[in-house]
Amino acid sequence: MRCDVVVIGAGPAGSLSAKTAAEKGLNVILLEKRQEIGDPVRCAEGVSKVGLAELVKPDPKWISAEVKGSRLIGPDGTSFVMAEDRSGNEVGYVLERKIFDRALALDAALAGAEVFVKTRALGLLMRDGKPYGVSAMRHGEMISIECPLIIGADGIESKVGRWAGIDTTLKPKDIGICAQFLLQDRNIDQDYSEFFFGNTIAPGGYAWSFPKGGNLANVGLGIQGSRSKPGEALRLLERFVASKYPSAKVAEVIVGGDPGCGPIESATANGVMLVGDAARQTDPITGGGILNGMTAGVIAGEVAAEALSAGDLSKDGLKAYEDRWREAIGVHIARSLELKEFFVKLTDDDLNRLMHSLKDQDISKMDLMGMLRVLVKLNPKLLWGLKHLIV
Numbered sequence: 298m299r300c301d302v303v304v305i306g307a308g309p310a311g312s313l314s315a316k317t318a319a320e321k322g323l324n325v326i327l328l329e330k331r332q333e334i335g336d337p338v339r340c341a342e343g344v345s346k347v348g349l350a351e352l353v354k355p356d357p358k359w360i361s362a363e364v365k366g367s368r369l370i371g372p373d374g375t376s377f378v379m380a381e382d383r384s385g386n387e388v389g390y391v392l393e394r395k396i397f398d399r400a401l402a403l404d405a406a407l408a409g410a411e412v413f414v415k416t417r418a419l420g421l422l423m424r425d426g427k428p429y430g431v432s433a434m435r436h437g438e439m440i441s442i443e444c445p446l447i448i449g450a451d452g453i454e455s456k457v458g459r460w461a462g463i464d465t466t467l468k469p470k471d472i473g474i475c476a477q478f479l480l481q482d483r484n485i486d487q488d489y490s491e492f493f494f495g496n497t498i499a500p501g502g503y504a505w506s507f508p509k510g511g512n513l514a515n516v517g518l519g520i521q522g523s524r525s526k527p528g529e530a531l532r533l534l535e536r537f538v539a540s541k542y543p544s545a546k547v548a549e550v551i552v553g554g555d556p557g558c559g560p561i562e563s564a565t566a567n568g569v570m571l572v573g574d575a576a577r578q579t580d581p582i583t584g585g586g587i588l589n590g591m592t593a594g595v596i597a598g599e600v601a602a603e604a605l606s607a608g609d610l611s612k613d614g615l616k617a618y619e620d621r622w623r624e625a626i627g628v629h630i631a632r633s634l635e636l637k638e639f640f641v642k643l644t645d646d647d648l649n650r651l652m653h654s655l656k657d658q659d660i661s662k663m664d665l666m667g668m669l670r671v672l673v674k675l676n677p678k679l680l681w682g683l684k685h686l687i688v
């Protein structure tokens with residue numbers, strides 16, 4: 298088998314890469330190890346409406362719920378509401394990713410990409426230190442696909458980076474260990490995505506409730522890997538749910554990880570680009586990665602076409618991908634990392650003090666940076682270390 302580009306992984310980042318490259322006229326094969334794209338889901342499924350609409354036309358078939366905004370809740374219960382369009386990349390729609398991921402892969406197929414499900418990439422075919430294809434197991438049979446370019450979109454557990462010699466190592470402090478229930482309960486607020494902060498609730502992270510319509514919600518939490526031990530996220534989630542929604546029924550349980558290391562040094566190697574969680578393009582503070590991965594996927598698809606037509610698939614020839622993803626999302630990811638590293642050191646008393654300081658402010662129309670500006674102004678001593686981020 299031969300093609301121009303093999304994309305490994307049919308998550309949002311891989312499908313957008315494959316679709317864009319196919320639309321640019323390339324022969325694309327999209328590999329997905331799972332039998333059913335999008336299943337099982339390891340995500341709270343929140344995305345901003347505007348951000349999503351910039352990348353794909355929203356379809357009611359894959360939207361579970363729309364929210365009015367977000368509610369931020371401090372350790373002692375003090376809370377604030379923010380408008381939906383100011384709440385960042387994870388608030389607006391709550392998706393049904395089983396349907397969403399499949400729809401994106403189908404879009405890639407409609408654009409001309411071949412989609413191989415139940416096909417696990419096993420390694421890169423290498424000649425003189427350069428990749429010339431991918432070996433894979435398809436329906437129990439070994440296959441080889443020759444291609445000059447590979448896009449690694451294989452998620453947090455990515456192997457493509459390692460195969461290509463790209464350093465994607467995550468330190469424990471840079472991994473969010475997550476557990477989530479699909480919860481059924483009448484007391485779930487279906488109008489707002491809720492974020493709960495506090496070191497007792499989720500050390501180095503936060504808990505969330507993202508409504509899914511009816512009486513359902515994705516209720517989960519993520520904790521910093523360096524402050525976790527085996528089974529800890531699930532144990533903390535059980536405790537959180539028992540105190541907040543004591544009569545809730547659990548319909549599904551998932552556990553998963555979120556990369557939160559900030560921009561990696563390089564997301565390219567000769568003949569290889571990494572996108573999405575594989576390139577650690579998740580927002581370190583929220584753990585959101587759907588829109589970032591899709592954005593990077595579009596850029597990778599465009600650069601694939603340009604580099605192939607220029608006949609230069611070396612790391613230097615793929616530099617446009619590095620430059621453009623860093624400009625589009627890398628700056629924001631780097632700032633988020635700085636914020637995360639600062640906020641994870643705060644005590645619950647500090648967090649309560651910050652929440653209380655906002656009590657006379659109208660934050661409903663502020664975005665996160667606007668709120669940070671106000672917080673720094675009101676708490677100059679505590680937040681001195683963040684002053685440079687708000688100028």
Ligand SMILES: Cc1cc2nc3c(=O)[nH]c(=O)nc-3n(C[C@H](O)[C@H](O)[C@H](O)COP(=O)(O)OP(=O)(O)OC[C@H]3O[C@@H](n4cnc5c(N)ncnc54)[C@H](O)[C@@H]3O)c2cc1C
Nearest residue numbers: 306308309310330341342343418452553573574585586587
């Ligand atoms: C609990 C939790 C909650 C989250 N909530 C949100 C949220 O609300 N909003 C948000 O924006 N983000 C959220 N995220 C992050 C989000 O899920 C990811 O950032 C996003 O899925 C990344 O997309 P991706 O395409 O890079 O990777 P993935 O969606 O992980 O897709 C990678 C694909 O590659 C396939 N694959 C892997 N290896 C191979 C191989 N060798 N061969 C073939 N296929 C392979 C996998 O099966 C998978 O389908 C959450 C994450 C977790 C863990």
